[in-house]
Structure formats: structure tokens, C-alpha cells
Amino acid sequence: xxxxxxxxxxxxxxxxxxxxxxxxxxxxxxxxxxxxxxxxxxxxxxxxxxxxxxxxxxxxxxxxxxxxxxxxxxxxxxxxxxxxxxxxxxxxxxxxxxxxxxxxxxxxxxxxxxxxxxxxxxxxxxxxxxxxxxxxxxxxxxxxxxxxxxxxxxxxxxxxxxxxxxxxxxxxxxxxxxxxxxxxxxxxxxxxxxxxxxxxxxxxxxxxxxxxxxxxxxxxxxxxxxxxxxxxxxxxxxxxxxxxxxxxxxxxxxxxxxxxxxxxxxxxxxxxxxxxxxxxxx
Numbered sequence: 334x335x336x337x338x339x340x341x342x343x344x345x346x347x348x349x350x351x352x353x354x355x356x357x358x359x360x361x362x363x364x365x366x367x368x369x370x371x372x373x374x375x376x377x378x379x380x381x382x383x384x385x386x387x388x389x390x391x392x393x394x395x396x397x398x399x400x401x402x403x404x405x406x407x408x409x410x411x412x413x414x415x416x417x418x419x420x421x422x423x424x425x426x427x428x429x430x431x432x433x434x435x436x437x438x439x440x441x442x443x444x445x446x447x448x449x450x451x452x453x454x455x456x457x458x459x460x461x462x463x464x465x466x467x468x469x470x471x472x473x474x475x476x477x478x479x480x481x482x483x484x485x486x487x488x489x490x491x492x493x494x495x496x497x498x499x500x501x502x503x504x505x506x507x508x509x510x511x512x513x514x515x516x517x518x519x520x521x522x523x524x525x526x527x528x529x530x531x532x533x534x535x536x537x538x539x540x541x542x543x544x545x546x547x548x549x550x551x552x553x554x555x556x557x558x559x560x561x562x563x564x565x566x567x568x569x570x571x572x573x574x575x576x577x578x579x580x581x582x583x584x585x586x587x588x589x590x591x592x593x594x595x596x597x598x599x600x601x602x603x604x605x606x607x608x609x610x611x612x613x614x615x
Contacts, residue, residue, distance in 0.1 A: 356425055356436040357387040359396035360485075362418070362492035363404075363443045364471075365450040366510070367520035369565045369599050371471045372450075373489065374404070376463055381485030382492070384438065384463045386427065393439045401443070403464050406451045407546050413510060414444040416499060418492040423484040428461050442492035444506075447514030448547035468522030475568060500566045504578070505585045505615060507562050511554040512613035515547065517599035555608035556582055557597045587615045 360382040363374040376383055383404060387396045397415075401408040418440040425436040452466065459465050471493065473479040481489060500506055556579050563578060564571075582588065588611040595610045 356427065356432075356434050357393075358384045358425060358436045358438040359387050359393050359400065360384045360421070360438040360440045360488055361397055361400045361404075361443060362440060362489055363401070363445055363450075364493075364496055365445045365468070366447070366562065366565050367450075367468075367518055367522065369517065369561045370520065371565050372468045372520065372522060373471050373474070373493070374450075374466050375469050375481070375489075377465045377467060379480055380463070380482045381489050382440070383466050384425075385461070387439075397441050397443075400464070403459070403461075404452060404456065404466060405445075405449070406453055406544075407449050410546065411445050411449045412443050413446045413513070414496075414499065414506060416442045416492075416495050418442045418488070418495045421485075421488045421491070423488075428463070438488065440488045440492055442496045444496060444510075447510055447550065448516070448518060451544070451547075468520075470520075472569070497566055500563070504559075504563065504581050505587060507559050508554065508582060508585065508587055508613050509615055511550070511558055511562060512552045512615065513550050514598070515550045552613050553591070553595065553610050554613055555595055555597055555610055557606065557608035558599070561597070561599060585615075587613055589614055 361374075361384070362382040365372050365374070374383065375381055383400055385396055385400050387393050391399075398408070401411060405411050421438050421440055423436050423438060424433070426433050450468070452468075456465055469479050474481065474489065559582050560573075560575055560578055564573060567573070591610040591612055593610045594607040597606045597608050
């Protein structure tokens with residue numbers, strides 16, 4: 334399917350005078366966790382996931398990788414999980430062209446590794462509008478406080494459903510994330526916007542590109558943290574059987590109980606709560 338679509342999406346000098354009737358795009362719906370809540374990476378404005386054209390010289394996978402490379406500081410080590418969420422039709426305007434048409438987008442939902450969600454500092458200058466992005470809390474979308482374009486909202490919904498289904502059916506993903514997580518970062522994603530919707534650019538003491546790649550965790554986690562992280566992927570009113578969830582974590586046979594307790598990372602650390610420590614052996 335992608336091959337025949339990509340052939341129709343090939344670039345040629347006559348593309349503005351002979352518009353394509355079908356355009357292929359690769360849409361990337363990237364998720365991350367901050368302060369025990371789920372965030373999604375969206376284009377500035379109402380349009381949804383970042384997107385780029387798939388030309389006949391590249392595969393959809395290459396287009397997804399190129400999108401991540403344009404957005405993230407550490408793209409090669411960013412993805413913990415990448416899932417194909419399906420095809421979706423939508424109207425698009427081709428960047429740098431007068432061309433408009435129907436697009437068939439292959440949606441990929443991606444869960445980024447812990448602490449690997451840093452955006453490139455020059456995204457506000459990105460020439461391709463669909464790659465000007467910011468992080469948005471998923472709860473803002475589900476409560477209707479963040480409105481998305483009607484053509485792309487189903488794609489974000491589908492990607493969210495695919496991610497949640499994977500987490501629900503394979504709780505070891507939670508353990509793997511925690512074992513890789515050194516700290517629970519505070520959510521400081523969305524920059525303030527000026528009246529013209531351009532982000533306010535602040536002078537930071539260090540450019541993001543100059544920072545080293547985040548440290549990985551030591552593989553030690555607690556079941557209290559695992560329950561907090563599991564909850565982060567689902568709506569606040571979702572009923573979760575915590576006792577059964579803990580049993581499912583232990584049933585993965587990837588945890589080695591340690592003779593120690595640790596402070597629970599994140600917001601519960603303020604309570605000085607401790608929980609039994611386990612070493613993830615996935």
C-alpha cells in the first residue's frame with residue numbers, strides 16, 4: 334500500500350501545475366510522561382500530530398525517523414515503543430506549494446524513553462509549519478480544553494487508544510520505563526504564546542543542544558511508582574484495581590526483590606513515602 338501511494342507522492346517540477354490527487358504523509362503522535370501525567374506532542378495550532386510527506390525515494394519508516402530527528406535532541410535513543418496506529422484520510426496543503434489535496438497518513442504512536450523528550454531549541458524557527466510543535470497534556474484534549482482539527486483528531490484518538498491498549502495488555506512496558514528513568518521530571522513543556530501565536534523565546538543559560546544526553550536509571554523501581562505510572566496513561570476517572578495490578582507486575586517474572594526500601598519518585602516524594610525496591614531484569 335505504501336509503495337503505490339509513495340509513487341503518487343513523488344516530487345517533480347510540474348507538481349504545482351498538475352496537483353496530485355492523493356498525497357502520502359507520515360504522522361507522528363509522540364507521547365511522554367511528566368510529573369506522573371501523559372503528554373502528547375502536537376503541532377502549534379489546532380491541527381494535531383507533526384507530519385511530513387513521504388516521497389518515492391523514502392519509506393514511511395524513514396519519514397517517521399526524519400520527523401523525530403527534526404523535533405528531538407536525542408532522536409536515535411528517544412523511542413521506547415513505536416506502534417503503527419493505522420491509515421487516515423485528511424485534507425492537506427503541501428508546504429512550499431500551492432498544491433492541496435487528500436492525504437492518506439500512516440499514523441505512528443510513539444512512547445518516548447524516560448527523560449528523552451527534549452525538543453530542539455530552534456523549533457520556533459522551523460521552516461516546515463507541521464514541525465513547529467509543543468507538548469500538550471492529554472487530559473486537556475479529552476476534556477475539550479484543547480481543540481484539534483476535525484480531520485486529524487481521530488488520528489490522535491486512535492494513537493492514544495493503541496498506546497493504552499499496549500500498556501494495558503503488557504504491563505512490563507511500565508516496568509521497563511521505570512527501570513530506564515533516573516528521575517521524574519516536572520512538566521515544563523508549553524512555552525507562553527504571544528498574541529500572534531508565536532512562542533516567546535527566552536534566553537536560557539545553556540542551549541539544549543549543548544546538554545548531555547539524560548542519564549538512564551539504575552534499573553531499581555518500586556511497585557508504588559509502577560502504579561502511579563500506569564495511572565498516568567489513563568483518564569483520572571478510570572477504575573483501576575491496584576491489588577490486581579501489582580500482582581500483574583510481579584507475574585511478569587522480571588522483578589527481583591531487594592532487601593531495601595526507596596523513596597517513591599515524583600510527586601509522592603513530598604510525602605517522604607517509601608516503598609520496597611525491586612530490580613528490573615527484563
